[in-house]
Amino acid sequence: MATERELSDFLESVERRAFKTTLYAVKDEDTALDLVQEAMIRLAEKYGDRPAEELGPLFTRILQNVTLDHHRRHKVRSMWTTLFSAFTKDDDDDHDPLETLLAESGASQRSAENELERTQVMATIEDEIKKLPDRQREAFLLRYWEELDISETAAVMGVSEGSVKTHCSRATHALAAALKSRGIEL
DSSP states (O other), X not given: OOOHHHHHHHHHHHHHHHHHHHHHHHOOHHHHXXXXXXXXXXXXXXXXTSOGGGHHHHHHHHHXXXXXXXXXXXXXXXXXXXXXXXXXXXXXXXXXXXXXXXXXXXXXXXXXXXXXXXXXXXXXXXXXXXXXXXXXXXXXXIIIISOOOHHHHHHHHTSOHHHHHHHHHHXXXXXXXXXXXXXXXO
């Protein structure tokens, strides 16, 4: 049974990554924040009494379901709005939420040039992640961003471990090729 402190610490530890992952899926900061908050509330209300080691996979699955529900609702609303309204969907501003990356602890020792280069490379990597097919992006982010192992990722995605390996392999090869074509060698 997770204590209130363990639950609070867990939610604090996943907040930023959950936001970034959700932002990739919904492409809107406010919506991503709302969805992450909704998933956190559901975890606390319905599964707060579970052991601390179960919170990670539970939260990931809840967040995926909340995001999927959002996409379904948005699709239905868009269809009806398009059919029965003269209003059009507003385009998002050219705001780049990736500019809000936190500086690492040694940032004060870096030169401005190194920091700019790092920020540009990170923005390029994140742009390329957005271009991945949904399942590849999901597997890649769960494995390498959320640091889940293969079996946990398979359970969260509802696929076999072999599928996780295939999706991750395809994603890493696609990212490597895309970055190489843009002159970035990691």
